[in-house]
Amino acid sequence: MIADRVKHIPPSGIRKYFEMVIGMDDVISLGVGEPDFVTPWPIREACIYALEKGYTSYTSNWGLLELRNEISRCIASDYAIQYSPEDQILVTTGVSEALDLAIRATINPGDEVIIVEPCYVSYKPCVIFAGGKPIVVATNMSNDFKVTPEQIEEKITKKTKAVMLSYPNNPTGAIMGKKDLEGIADVVVERDLLVISDEVYDKLTYDGTHTCFSSLNGMYDKTILLNGFSKAYAMTGWRLGYAASTPEIIAAMLKVHQYTMLCAPITAQTAAIEALRNGRDEMLAMVREYDRRRRLIVKGLNELGLDCFEPKGAFYAFPCIKGTGMSSEAFAETLLKEQKVAVVPGDVFGASGEGFVRCSYAVSRREIKEALDRIRAFLK
Amino acid sequence: MKEILEILENDARISTSEIATLTKIPEPQVRKMIKEAEKKGIIRKYKTVIDWDKAGEECVYAIIEVKVTPEREVGYDAIAERVARFPEVVSVRLVSGDHDLSLLVKGKTMKEVAFFIAEKVAPLEQVQSTVTHFILKTYKQDGDILLEKEESKRLAITP
Numbered sequence: 001m002i003a004d005r006v007k008h009i010p011p012s013g014i015r016k017y018f019e020m021v022i023g024m025d026d027v028i029s030l031g032v033g034e035p036d037f038v039t040p041w042p043i044r045e046a047c048i049y050a051l052e053k054g055y056t057s058y059t060s061n062w063g064l065l066e067l068r069n070e071i072s073r074c075i076a077s078d079y080a081i082q083y084s085p086e087d088q089i090l091v092t093t094g095v096s097e098a099l100d101l102a103i104r105a106t107i108n109p110g111d112e113v114i115i116v117e118p119c120y121v122s123y124k125p126c127v128i129f130a131g132g133k134p135i136v137v138a139t140n141m142s143n144d145f146k147v148t149p150e151q152i153e154e155k156i157t158k159k160t161k162a163v164m165l166s167y168p169n170n171p172t173g174a175i176m177g178k179k180d181l182e183g184i185a186d187v188v189v190e191r192d193l194l195v196i197s198d199e200v201y202d203k204l205t206y207d208g209t210h211t212c213f214s215s216l217n218g219m220y221d222k223t224i225l226l227n228g229f230s231k232a233y234a235m236t237g238w239r240l241g242y243a244a245s246t247p248e249i250i251a252a253m254l255k256v257h258q259y260t261m262l263c264a265p266i267t268a269q270t271a272a273i274e275a276l277r278n279g280r281d282e283m284l285a286m287v288r289e290y291d292r293r294r295r296l297i298v299k300g301l302n303e304l305g306l307d308c309f310e311p312k313g314a315f316y317a318f319p320c321i322k323g324t325g326m327s328s329e330a331f332a333e334t335l336l337k338e339q340k341v342a343v344v345p346g347d348v349f350g351a352s353g354e355g356f357v358r359c360s361y362a363v364s365r366r367e368i369k370e371a372l373d374r375i376r377a378f379l380k
Numbered sequence: 381m382k383e384i385l386e387i388l389e390n391d392a393r394i395s396t397s398e399i400a401t402l403t404k405i406p407e408p409q410v411r412k413m414i415k416e417a418e419k420k421g422i423i424r425k426y427k428t429v430i431d432w433d434k435a436g437e438e439c440v441y442a443i444i445e446v447k448v449t450p451e452r453e454v455g456y457d458a459i460a461e462r463v464a465r466f467p468e469v470v471s472v473r474l475v476s477g478d479h480d481l482s483l484l485v486k487g488k489t490m491k492e493v494a495f496f497i498a499e500k501v502a503p504l505e506q507v508q509s510t511v512t513h514f515i516l517k518t519y520k521q522d523g524d525i526l527l528e529k530e531e532s533k534r535l536a537i538t539p
């Protein structure tokens with residue numbers, strides 16, 4: 001009964017750990033891919049007020065113009081890139097939907113999409129659902145989990161249509177600076193590719209500054225920029241994100257969006273307006289706290305002898321566990337059973353993640369310290 | 381410096397070595413900076429926020445609105461300082477609006493607080509009138525919400 005395309009995709013590797021953790025007491029979970037903060041109160045309050053005033057309807061397929069204005073203003077002030085709120089910004093239900101739309105609007109059956117792994121778990125399945133073919137490029141710790149122009153070039157065929165980029169990266173915490181990205185941009189121009197750039201962690205950049213891919217020379221017309229509110233504003237459950245690109249691409253994405261989603265929830269949209277207007281200080285305070293936790297966990301993991309690349313963005317540490325002689329999966333499973341610390345095995349994010357585990361530091365400092373103590377006991 | 385102060389403001393008992401880890405500032409430097417901030421009076425003191433109700437130690441707080449007659453040359457300062465010296469007085473502020481000084485006063489019972497105001501504050505020459513508001517319940521104090529901590533609603537593992 002089930003379509004082949006769906007049947008042949010293995011269920012998410014994360015699911016299994018989730019089921020193991022359920023029913024266990026006293027687990028410290030470093031397996032969480034979302035902020036531990038609740039959405040700042042002024043943002044929640046703005047939504048409550050909007051509900052009281054009766055904002056309960058559909059919005060335009062594009063999203064509320066007021067919100068698109070704010071998004072446009074923020075991108076312009078952060079990265080000096082102009083996207084017209086009229087026809088270059090589409091409000092979606094999370095980056096998740098924006099990602100799906102970007103791929104479905106641009107990928108023909110058989111088109112190849114280069115995916116840089118380890119990466120967020122949705123990229124590959126979304127390409128497959130759209131009939132495309134994911135082509136994996138593996139990054140590694142010795143190169144700070146950055147992708148090089150040569151690596152991409154090597155995989156390009158006549159069928160290559162797009163490259164999926166995601167920096168700051170989930171699960172590695174890697175970022176790519178302007179220089180690094182310019183190398184990629186050269187290949188993109190030369191081989192006439194499209195870049196889908198998932199920049200949902202842009203605000204969570206601790207060392208250096210984030211470079212928005214579409215701000216690079218010649219990349220404006222070749223980039224679909226994806227971003228959202230989940231991480232920076234601690235708004236995962238609201239399901240709100242957006243895509244920004246050329247009017248042509250956004251019109252194509254809108255077509256899919258209007259017939260599948262209609263519009264993003266108005267509740268989330270009213271809250272997001274407040275987030276962009278007045279939420280910056282609270283957002284920055286959360287970022288500062290993640291930064292402290294980052295230093296705490298990286299130092300702790302390294303002291304335990306788990307070689308940990310220094311993440312520069314997002315909220316994940318990605319220590320190498322090869323020295324233990326265990327596979328990522330065995331490590332995660334035994335650690336959970338013996339010491340009740342949940343981490344996510346790196347191979348869930350692509351084969352190149354084998355030998356690593358993802359530890360989220362979107363948990364309190366107290367929990368990070370306790371988790372480190374337990375991992376120490378586990379390694380003995 | 382601001383970073384260290386922000387960390388200390390939230391946790392006065394944090395060790396200097398942990399501050400060094402969190403900020404990547406070398407520990408001797410952290411110690412030096414804290415010493416300096418203490419010396420300059422930027423760090424006034426290290427306090428613990430206690431929910432005394434929960435500890436079973438009943439005590440009573442009241443906010444007192446005081447109207448005073450300012451004095452030549454010293455304005456409100458002399459009377460404010462005078463009131464501030466009483467140990468029962470937790471804070472003294474000059475405020476705008478229909479009264480002048482706003483006091484926070486602590487006592488064991490309402491009666492004790494009321495008598496303190498009646499006997500020690502109201503009779504002062506410069507004091508025209510006082511209004512006492514007893515505090516019935518504290519919801520937030522020094523930036524900390526004193527309600528029961530909400531449980532995390534996150535799932536244990538998410539992508």
Ligand SMILES: Cc1ncc(COP(=O)(O)O)c(C=O)c1O
Binds near residue numbers: 095120539
């Ligand atoms: C890299 C990356 N992209 C997208 C998402 C999904 O974001 P949203 O909540 O906006 O759908 C996540 C969430 O974990 C992520 O890590």
